[in-house]
Amino acid sequence: MARLRKAGRVWRREEARSAARSVLIDHQDGYFTISPERIFERAAPLEIEIGAGRGDFIVARAAEYPDRNFLAVELSDPVAKMLAVRCGAARLANLKVARMDARPLVNLMLSAQSVSRHHIYFPDPWPKERHHKHRLFTPCFAAGLRRTIAPGGEVRVATDVAEYADEIVRVLVAAGFRRAEGPVPGADKTAFGRKFVAIGKTTFAGKFVADKSSIDHGID
Numbered sequence: 001m002a003r004l005r006k007a008g009r010v011w012r013r014e015e016a017r018s019a020a021r022s023v024l025i026d027h028q029d030g031y032f033t034i035s036p037e038r039i040f041e042r043a044a045p046l047e048i049e050i051g052a053g054r055g056d057f058i059v060a061r062a063a064e065y066p067d068r069n070f071l072a073v074e075l076s077d078p079v080a081k082m083l084a085v086r087c088g089a090a091r092l093a094n095l096k097v098a099r100m101d102a103r104p105l106v107n108l109m110l111s112a113q114s115v116s117r118h119h120i121y122f123p124d125p126w127p128k129e130r131h132h133k134h135r136l137f138t139p140c141f142a143a144g145l146r147r148t149i150a151p152g153g154e155v156r157v158a159t160d161v162a163e164y165a166d167e168i169v170r171v172l173v174a175a176g177f178r179r180a181e182g183p184v185p186g187a188d189k190t191a192f193g194r195k196f197v198a199i200g201k202t203t204f205a206g207k208f209v210a211d212k213s214s215i216d217h218g219i220d
Protein backbone atom coordinates (compact mmCIF):
# COMPACT_ATOMS: atom_id res chain seq x y z
CA MET A 1 0.00 0.00 0.00
CA ALA A 2 2.79 2.42 0.94
CA ARG A 3 4.48 1.71 -2.38
CA LEU A 4 1.24 2.39 -4.24
CA ARG A 5 0.79 5.71 -2.41
CA LYS A 6 4.38 6.66 -3.21
CA ALA A 7 3.87 5.79 -6.90
CA GLY A 8 0.73 7.96 -6.91
CA ARG A 9 2.65 10.90 -5.40
CA VAL A 10 5.50 10.55 -7.92
CA TRP A 11 3.08 10.19 -10.85
CA ARG A 12 1.36 13.47 -9.97
CA ARG A 13 4.62 15.33 -10.75
CA GLU A 14 4.63 16.54 -14.36
CA GLU A 15 8.41 16.13 -14.79
CA ALA A 16 8.17 12.54 -13.55
CA ARG A 17 5.34 11.79 -15.98
CA SER A 18 7.26 13.42 -18.80
CA ALA A 19 10.37 11.28 -18.10
CA ALA A 20 8.19 8.17 -17.94
CA ARG A 21 6.41 9.00 -21.20
CA SER A 22 9.76 9.15 -23.02
CA VAL A 23 10.27 5.42 -22.41
CA LEU A 24 6.81 3.93 -21.87
CA ILE A 25 5.56 1.99 -24.88
CA ASP A 26 2.17 3.36 -25.81
CA HIS A 27 -0.68 0.93 -25.22
CA GLN A 28 -2.21 1.99 -28.49
CA ASP A 29 0.70 0.80 -30.61
CA GLY A 30 -0.56 -2.75 -30.50
CA TYR A 31 2.13 -4.28 -28.26
CA PHE A 32 -0.09 -4.81 -25.28
CA THR A 33 -3.58 -4.25 -26.57
CA ILE A 34 -6.29 -6.35 -28.05
CA SER A 35 -8.82 -4.54 -30.19
CA PRO A 36 -12.24 -6.23 -30.15
CA GLU A 37 -13.46 -3.83 -32.85
CA ARG A 38 -10.70 -5.01 -35.17
CA ILE A 39 -11.16 -8.70 -34.30
CA PHE A 40 -14.92 -8.63 -34.83
CA GLU A 41 -14.85 -5.91 -37.50
CA ARG A 42 -17.59 -4.04 -35.68
CA ALA A 43 -18.27 -2.29 -32.37
CA ALA A 44 -20.74 -4.13 -30.13
CA PRO A 45 -21.02 -5.05 -26.44
CA LEU A 46 -18.31 -7.58 -25.61
CA GLU A 47 -18.86 -10.72 -23.51
CA ILE A 48 -15.89 -12.86 -22.54
CA GLU A 49 -15.88 -16.41 -21.20
CA ILE A 50 -12.68 -17.16 -19.34
CA GLY A 51 -11.70 -20.84 -19.28
CA ALA A 52 -14.36 -21.66 -21.86
CA GLY A 53 -13.47 -25.37 -21.98
CA ARG A 54 -15.59 -27.14 -24.61
CA GLY A 55 -17.55 -23.97 -25.33
CA ASP A 56 -21.05 -25.35 -24.69
CA PHE A 57 -22.14 -22.15 -22.97
CA ILE A 58 -20.58 -19.53 -25.21
CA VAL A 59 -21.61 -21.12 -28.50
CA ALA A 60 -25.26 -21.16 -27.37
CA ARG A 61 -25.07 -17.65 -25.97
CA ALA A 62 -23.43 -16.20 -29.08
CA ALA A 63 -26.18 -17.76 -31.18
CA GLU A 64 -28.80 -16.25 -28.85
CA TYR A 65 -27.35 -12.72 -28.94
CA PRO A 66 -26.12 -11.95 -32.48
CA ASP A 67 -25.94 -8.24 -31.63
CA ARG A 68 -23.10 -8.85 -29.11
CA ASN A 69 -19.49 -9.92 -29.62
CA PHE A 70 -18.24 -13.03 -27.79
CA LEU A 71 -14.66 -13.99 -27.01
CA ALA A 72 -13.92 -17.49 -25.66
CA VAL A 73 -10.60 -17.57 -23.82
CA GLU A 74 -8.86 -20.86 -23.07
CA LEU A 75 -5.37 -21.50 -21.73
CA SER A 76 -4.88 -25.18 -22.57
CA ASP A 77 -3.67 -25.68 -26.12
CA PRO A 78 -5.50 -28.99 -26.82
CA VAL A 79 -8.68 -27.72 -25.17
CA ALA A 80 -8.47 -24.45 -27.13
CA LYS A 81 -8.07 -26.39 -30.38
CA MET A 82 -11.24 -28.41 -29.69
CA LEU A 83 -13.00 -25.24 -28.57
CA ALA A 84 -12.03 -23.51 -31.82
CA VAL A 85 -13.28 -26.47 -33.86
CA ARG A 86 -16.66 -26.34 -32.10
CA CYS A 87 -16.94 -22.54 -32.28
CA GLY A 88 -15.89 -22.57 -35.95
CA ALA A 89 -18.48 -25.25 -36.75
CA ALA A 90 -21.17 -22.97 -35.28
CA ARG A 91 -20.41 -20.45 -38.06
CA LEU A 92 -21.17 -17.39 -35.96
CA ALA A 93 -19.58 -14.11 -37.03
CA ASN A 94 -19.87 -12.78 -33.46
CA LEU A 95 -17.80 -15.55 -31.83
CA LYS A 96 -13.98 -15.75 -31.65
CA VAL A 97 -11.52 -17.87 -29.67
CA ALA A 98 -8.28 -16.74 -28.04
CA ARG A 99 -5.79 -19.42 -26.92
CA MET A 100 -4.15 -17.52 -24.10
CA ASP A 101 -3.85 -16.96 -20.38
CA ALA A 102 -6.78 -14.79 -19.31
CA ARG A 103 -4.68 -13.00 -16.70
CA PRO A 104 -2.60 -10.77 -19.02
CA LEU A 105 -5.70 -10.29 -21.15
CA VAL A 106 -7.68 -8.91 -18.22
CA ASN A 107 -4.81 -7.23 -16.40
CA LEU A 108 -3.17 -5.57 -19.37
CA MET A 109 -4.51 -6.08 -22.86
CA LEU A 110 -8.17 -5.08 -22.67
CA SER A 111 -9.07 -1.41 -22.48
CA ALA A 112 -10.68 -0.06 -19.36
CA GLN A 113 -14.47 -0.48 -19.25
CA SER A 114 -14.53 -2.49 -22.47
CA VAL A 115 -16.32 -5.67 -21.35
CA SER A 116 -20.03 -5.89 -20.71
CA ARG A 117 -19.88 -9.37 -19.14
CA HIS A 118 -17.13 -11.61 -17.90
CA HIS A 119 -18.31 -15.22 -17.56
CA ILE A 120 -16.11 -17.46 -15.42
CA TYR A 121 -17.58 -20.89 -14.75
CA PHE A 122 -15.83 -23.53 -12.68
CA PRO A 123 -12.31 -22.12 -12.68
CA ASP A 124 -9.75 -24.77 -11.69
CA PRO A 125 -10.13 -25.08 -7.89
CA TRP A 126 -6.54 -26.07 -7.02
CA PRO A 127 -7.87 -27.68 -3.82
CA LYS A 128 -4.56 -28.22 -1.98
CA GLU A 129 -3.65 -25.21 0.09
CA ARG A 130 -0.09 -25.11 -1.22
CA HIS A 131 -1.55 -24.80 -4.74
CA HIS A 132 -3.97 -21.95 -3.97
CA LYS A 133 -1.44 -19.54 -5.47
CA HIS A 134 -2.34 -20.97 -8.91
CA ARG A 135 -6.00 -20.01 -8.58
CA LEU A 136 -7.39 -17.52 -11.08
CA PHE A 137 -9.13 -15.34 -8.51
CA THR A 138 -6.47 -13.23 -6.83
CA PRO A 139 -6.69 -9.58 -5.77
CA CYS A 140 -4.72 -8.66 -8.90
CA PHE A 141 -7.06 -10.53 -11.25
CA ALA A 142 -10.13 -9.13 -9.50
CA ALA A 143 -8.71 -5.62 -9.95
CA GLY A 144 -8.33 -6.40 -13.67
CA LEU A 145 -11.96 -7.50 -13.86
CA ARG A 146 -13.00 -4.27 -12.14
CA ARG A 147 -10.86 -2.18 -14.52
CA THR A 148 -12.29 -3.79 -17.64
CA ILE A 149 -15.95 -4.01 -16.71
CA ALA A 150 -18.11 -1.48 -18.56
CA PRO A 151 -20.63 0.69 -16.69
CA GLY A 152 -23.65 -1.51 -16.02
CA GLY A 153 -21.60 -4.64 -16.75
CA GLU A 154 -21.42 -7.86 -14.76
CA VAL A 155 -19.04 -10.59 -13.72
CA ARG A 156 -20.80 -13.95 -13.55
CA VAL A 157 -19.10 -16.74 -11.70
CA ALA A 158 -19.73 -20.32 -10.58
CA THR A 159 -17.70 -22.87 -8.65
CA ASP A 160 -18.40 -26.20 -7.01
CA VAL A 161 -15.98 -25.54 -4.13
CA ALA A 162 -17.60 -23.78 -1.15
CA GLU A 163 -14.37 -22.40 0.27
CA TYR A 164 -13.30 -21.06 -3.16
CA ALA A 165 -16.75 -19.45 -3.52
CA ASP A 166 -16.14 -17.53 -0.28
CA GLU A 167 -12.69 -16.50 -1.49
CA ILE A 168 -14.07 -15.33 -4.86
CA VAL A 169 -16.71 -13.18 -3.15
CA ARG A 170 -14.06 -11.76 -0.81
CA VAL A 171 -11.61 -10.72 -3.58
CA LEU A 172 -14.35 -9.35 -5.84
CA VAL A 173 -15.85 -7.22 -3.06
CA ALA A 174 -12.39 -5.99 -2.08
CA ALA A 175 -11.79 -5.02 -5.73
CA GLY A 176 -14.93 -2.86 -5.84
CA PHE A 177 -17.75 -5.21 -6.85
CA ARG A 178 -20.96 -5.94 -5.02
CA ARG A 179 -23.10 -9.02 -5.33
CA ALA A 180 -26.28 -8.48 -7.33
CA GLU A 181 -29.56 -10.37 -7.32
CA GLY A 182 -30.58 -12.57 -10.19
CA PRO A 183 -29.86 -15.88 -11.85
CA VAL A 184 -26.55 -16.96 -13.38
CA PRO A 185 -27.82 -19.06 -16.28
CA GLY A 186 -24.33 -19.99 -17.48
CA ALA A 187 -23.64 -21.93 -14.29
CA ASP A 188 -25.57 -24.99 -15.44
CA LYS A 189 -24.97 -24.66 -19.17
CA THR A 190 -21.24 -25.34 -19.36
CA ALA A 191 -19.92 -28.92 -19.62
CA PHE A 192 -18.85 -28.88 -15.96
CA GLY A 193 -22.12 -27.24 -14.88
CA ARG A 194 -24.18 -29.87 -16.68
CA LYS A 195 -22.10 -32.67 -15.17
CA PHE A 196 -22.57 -31.29 -11.65
CA VAL A 197 -26.33 -30.94 -12.17
CA ALA A 198 -26.48 -34.54 -13.45
CA ILE A 199 -24.75 -35.94 -10.35
CA GLY A 200 -26.63 -33.65 -7.96
CA LYS A 201 -23.54 -31.79 -6.76
CA THR A 202 -24.03 -28.46 -5.00
CA THR A 203 -22.61 -25.49 -6.88
CA PHE A 204 -22.25 -21.82 -5.97
CA ALA A 205 -23.01 -19.07 -8.46
CA GLY A 206 -23.15 -15.32 -8.25
CA LYS A 207 -23.21 -12.21 -10.32
CA PHE A 208 -21.32 -9.08 -9.43
CA VAL A 209 -21.63 -5.50 -10.54
CA ALA A 210 -19.31 -2.58 -9.97
CA ASP A 211 -19.95 -0.93 -6.64
CA LYS A 212 -20.64 2.69 -7.53
CA SER A 213 -18.65 3.93 -4.55
CA SER A 214 -15.50 2.11 -5.68
CA ILE A 215 -12.74 3.96 -7.48
CA ASP A 216 -12.11 3.24 -11.11
CA HIS A 217 -8.45 2.35 -11.49
CA GLY A 218 -8.43 2.38 -15.28
CA ILE A 219 -5.33 4.03 -16.73
CA ASP A 220 -6.64 4.44 -20.25
Ligand SMILES: C[S@@+](CC[C@H](N)C(=O)[O-])C[C@H]1O[C@@H](n2cnc3c(N)ncnc32)[C@H](O)[C@@H]1O
Residues within 6 Å of the ligand: 050, 051, 052, 053, 054, 073, 074, 075, 076, 079, 100, 101, 102, 103, 120, 121, 122, 123, 124, 136, 190, 191, 192, 193
Ligand atom coordinates in the same frame (compact mmCIF):
# COMPACT_ATOMS: atom_id res chain seq x y z
C1 LIG B 1 -12.54 -26.78 -14.75
S1 LIG B 1 -12.44 -26.26 -16.38
C2 LIG B 1 -14.05 -25.52 -16.68
C3 LIG B 1 -14.36 -25.37 -18.15
C4 LIG B 1 -15.70 -24.71 -18.47
N1 LIG B 1 -15.76 -23.37 -17.94
C5 LIG B 1 -16.85 -25.52 -17.94
O1 LIG B 1 -17.47 -25.09 -16.97
O2 LIG B 1 -17.13 -26.58 -18.51
C6 LIG B 1 -11.41 -24.81 -16.26
C7 LIG B 1 -10.91 -24.37 -17.60
O3 LIG B 1 -10.20 -23.13 -17.42
C8 LIG B 1 -9.02 -23.16 -18.22
N2 LIG B 1 -8.07 -22.21 -17.62
C9 LIG B 1 -7.36 -22.38 -16.48
N3 LIG B 1 -6.60 -21.30 -16.22
C10 LIG B 1 -6.85 -20.42 -17.23
C11 LIG B 1 -6.35 -19.13 -17.55
N4 LIG B 1 -5.45 -18.52 -16.74
N5 LIG B 1 -6.79 -18.51 -18.66
C12 LIG B 1 -7.69 -19.13 -19.48
N6 LIG B 1 -8.20 -20.36 -19.23
C13 LIG B 1 -7.78 -21.00 -18.13
C14 LIG B 1 -8.58 -24.61 -18.16
O4 LIG B 1 -7.71 -24.97 -19.21
C15 LIG B 1 -9.93 -25.34 -18.25
O5 LIG B 1 -10.32 -25.58 -19.60
